[in-house]
Amino acid sequence: MKIVVCVKQVPDTKGGVQFNPDGTLNRAAMLAIMNPDDKAGLEAALRLKDQYGAEVTVVTMGLPKASDVLREALAMGADKAILVTDRVLGGADTWATSSTLAAAIRNLEYDLIITGRQAIDGDTAQVGPQISEHLDIPVISYAQDIKIEDGHVIVERQFEDRYHVLKAQMPCLITALSELNEPRYMTPGGIFDACEAEITTWGRADLKDLDDANIGLAGSPTKIAKASDKVRKGAGEKVTLDPEESVVYLMGKLAEKHII
Amino acid sequence: MNLEEYKGVYVFAEQVDNKLSGIAFELLGKAKDLAGDLDTYVAAVVIGSEIKGLADELAAHGAEKVIVVDDPELKVYRTEPYAHALSEVINKYKPEIMLVGATAIGRDLGPRVSARVATGLTADCTQLEIGDFPINPVAGKEQKHNQLLMTRPAFGGNTIATIACPDNRPQMATVRPGVMQKIDKIEGAKAEVEEFNPGFTPDNKYVEIMDVVKAVSETVDIMDAKILVSGGRGVGSPENFRILEELAEALGGEVSCSRAVVDNGWKPKDLQVGQTGKTVRPQVYFAIGISGAIQHVAGMEEADVIIAINKDETAPIFDVADYGIVGDLNKIVPELTKQIKAAAISK
Numbered sequence: 023m024k025i026v027v028c029v030k031q032v033p034d035t036k037g038g039v040q041f042n043p044d045g046t047l048n049r050a051a052m053l054a055i056m057n058p059d060d061k062a063g064l065e066a067a068l069r070l071k072d073q074y075g076a077e078v079t080v081v082t083m084g085l086p087k088a089s090d091v092l093r094e095a096l097a098m099g100a101d102k103a104i105l106v107t108d109r110v111l112g113g114a115d116t117w118a119t120s121s122t123l124a125a126a127i128r129n130l131e132y133d134l135i136i137t138g139r140q141a142i143d144g145d146t147a148q149v150g151p152q153i154s155e156h157l158d159i160p161v162i163s164y165a166q167d168i169k170i171e172d173g174h175v176i177v178e179r180q181f182e183d184r185y186h187v188l189k190a191q192m193p194c195l196i197t198a199l200s201e202l203n204e205p206r207y208m209t210p211g212g213i214f215d216a217c218e219a220e221i222t223t224w225g226r227a228d229l230k231d232l233d234d235a236n237i238g239l240a241g242s243p244t245k246i247a248k249a250s251d252k253v254r255k256g257a258g259e260k261v262t263l264d265p266e267e268s269v270v271y272l273m274g275k276l277a278e279k280h281i282i
Numbered sequence: 283m284n285l286e287e288y289k290g291v292y293v294f295a296e297q298v299d300n301k302l303s304g305i306a307f308e309l310l311g312k313a314k315d316l317a318g319d320l321d322t323y324v325a326a327v328v329i330g331s332e333i334k335g336l337a338d339e340l341a342a343h344g345a346e347k348v349i350v351v352d353d354p355e356l357k358v359y360r361t362e363p364y365a366h367a368l369s370e371v372i373n374k375y376k377p378e379i380m381l382v383g384a385t386a387i388g389r390d391l392g393p394r395v396s397a398r399v400a401t402g403l404t405a406d407c408t409q410l411e412i413g414d415f416p417i418n419p420v421a422g423k424e425q426k427h428n429q430l431l432m433t434r435p436a437f438g439g440n441t442i443a444t445i446a447c448p449d450n451r452p453q454m455a456t457v458r459p460g461v462m463q464k465i466d467k468i469e470g471a472k473a474e475v476e477e478f479n480p481g482f483t484p485d486n487k488y489v490e491i492m493d494v495v496k497a498v499s500e501t502v503d504i505m506d507a508k509i510l511v512s513g514g515r516g517v518g519s520p521e522n523f524r525i526l527e528e529l530a531e532a533l534g535g536e537v538s539c540s541r542a543v544v545d546n547g548w549k550p551k552d553l554q555v556g557q558t559g560k561t562v563r564p565q566v567y568f569a570i571g572i573s574g575a576i577q578h579v580a581g582m583e584e585a586d587v588i589i590a591i592n593k594d595e596t597a598p599i600f601d602v603a604d605y606g607i608v609g610d611l612n613k614i615v616p617e618l619t620k621q622i623k624a625a626a627i628s629k
Contacts, residue, residue: 033437116393117402145436145557146405148393151361155397160487161361163390176492181298181386183552186358187493191486201545243402247417247431248444258588258604262595265613272589272614273621275605279587281509281533281566282625 023076023170025067026130028123028137028153029060029095031088056091059138063198065205066168067136068099074170077101081126083111083119089221096216097208104130108225113239116144120152121241125232126224127157134175135195139164147197154195162188163197288451290347291317292377294368295326295340296387298359302328302336304505305383305459310344312410312462313381319412320428322378323347326473329367331357334475341473344465348473349375355482358494359387362487365394370480372399377452379430381410384456392456402447403454408461409433415446430455439557439580460505460561461584497550504553509535510564512555512582513543516571516592516611520548525615526570532622538562540572556581570611574599591615 033052056064067078080095082088083106092103106126114122127135135157137150147163154161166185167178175194179186180201208216226237235241261271276282291313295306306326313324326345328336330352337348351367368391372380382388382395384406396403415429430453433444447453504510511530513523523537530537539549541556555562557577567585572578574590574597582588583602590603591611600606607614 115402116405117397117400120393120397143437144405146393146403147389148396148403148405151390151393152397155365155394158487160489161390161394162489163361164386180551184494184496186491187495188360189490189492243400243450244404244445244447245415246443247415247446250442251440257601258606260595260600260603260606260608262608265609265617268591268607268609268614269617269621272605272607272618273625275589276622277625279566281587282622 023070023074023133024131025070025076025078025134025136026127026132027060027064027067027078027080027095027100028135028150029064029080029082029091030057030138030141031055031082031084031091032057032141032143054087054090056094057138057141058200059140059198061138061205062200062202063136063138063196064095064098064100065203066165066196066198067134068206069203070134070168070170071099079104079130081106081123083107083123083126092221093216093219094208096219097212098206099212102222103219104222104224106224106229110226110238113242114237115242115244116146116148116152117243118237118239118241120149120156121232121236122229123149124153124156125229127153128230129224129228133192135159135193137195137197139197139199150195150197157193157195159193159195160190161195161197162190165196165198166202168196168198168202283449283451285449285451288376288378290323290325290375290377291320291379292325292327292371292375292381292452293345294380294382294388294391295328295336295345296383296385297328297330297333297336298387300330300333300336302339303383303385304503305385305388305457306340307343307464308459308462309381309383309457310340311464312457313379314344314465316379316410316412316430320378325349325375325377327351327368327371329356329364331355334477337473337475338471341471342467342469344468345473348475350475350477351479352477353479353482355484358491360489360491361390361394362485362489363482364391365398366482367480368395369398371478372452374478380452380454382454382456384458388456392454396454399452401450401452401454403456404432404434404445404447405456407432407434407455407457410455410457415448417444429453435580439576458561460563497552504536504538504555505560505562507536507538507562507564509533509566509568510538510555510562510582510585511535511568511570512538512540512572513570514540514572514578515542515546516573517543517548518571522612523548525612525619529568529615529619529622532619532626533566535564535566540578569599569603570615572599573597574602
């Protein structure tokens, strides 16, 4: 079985969000990490590899420094890594990103493609389903469990108040929730090997069946009209009182607001 | 693509078990505003099996036209037949704007459809308006009028981006549930109903549904609650949520929780507030033992009054709380419940 996992390098917004004194996001102070949902997707691929035997190829599109997440993936146990990088691909929205990644994946053999549900920087959750559309294969998003049976993939697909157990033909694309699993750590030997490992680098010329009208900033149907840091609601009153006084204080506020 | 051919503000009216989801009505409410600004009409697209009866309810919430795609293949949501249905509706009716709820269904369907009809899609919008693109004139660049300006949080809620889709149609957006307002029901309203069936032939993209497992939960939808008593990791244990439940009961509210609580298995996912849970805007939101990570705050900061109780005085929840108490929830919450009950009796 051959599995392709799409991963993205993102700034770590979870838990460690840093602000400048003027209230803007301090990106320099934030680490670049492998997107958490993608890491769960990679872990799911590695578990399928452990269980059934599979070749796991990780693909990322980004700046040359995005190769860091590919080395991390190799150190976790992925077999091959591909970096798609080219200046003409920059500024892409989800349409252009998914078109580009689909064009890269057309060069590969695959039974399964796994992406994360969403990246924590863009938060769109669009790229996985759009890749599947470009490749004309089924998609199952929001996977909370993945199994292989009789050459089919069986996935628990999460909804708000239920889940569906779905069976799909392969090849198929699955988007993984971070709740899917607890990703494994890199091994020391794996890190050593990953530093030495060769990362295949593809540019625009290596991408298959891709129109120049569908890449980069110019090939993005959506355009940013305005971006700004969020104006946060100001803090109200904060009091430190003993428990009895706290209750008196709260009762007063609840009465004042006609809640009680 | 002749952009002039595209008319109307369309809403994907999500239904589950042949019952319309609340998001369908929220989207219709917003669509009415947008259609007013554009001097066009509002249409709802409802996809399913045996669903013709839903048209009047959509009309009562503002739909002037209802397009019904009814086929046995559409009984339970699956990506492919639904994507086929909505794409064919777009190809036939050519809407100017297509709104989809940012639910588990909408966030799956939206990108698949946008890729199929080759247009832009903005995810999880919290604000929509009609305006110019570019917003301010730029020398040498045509300023287009009557564009849909789609505003959405990104970076886990740290930044706000406004996005346009000037050269492709329809302009598609998924919209976060709980943000847009329904209109007051128009009793007896009727819409022009059109049945449209593009034909469904299963192919390799049709998945098979082996089982549908509903979470056993008798709780009401936290998005409808006027008062929410929400607990986080600081509550300490599932058993200890009892004191929050008692407070909620005394106030006539409901209990909700943070993601940490769901991850620990203390409460079901449908009670989770935040970026990956639900967006709520109750009149009062109690954040008890919740640190206030940005992902949580994104789901509750529109509450009218936020009351935080936390023993850590540096917890970020205090940055958004109207009233913050630094203290032990185990001592404060039960006493507060007691006094609220006493106050109710004495009234």
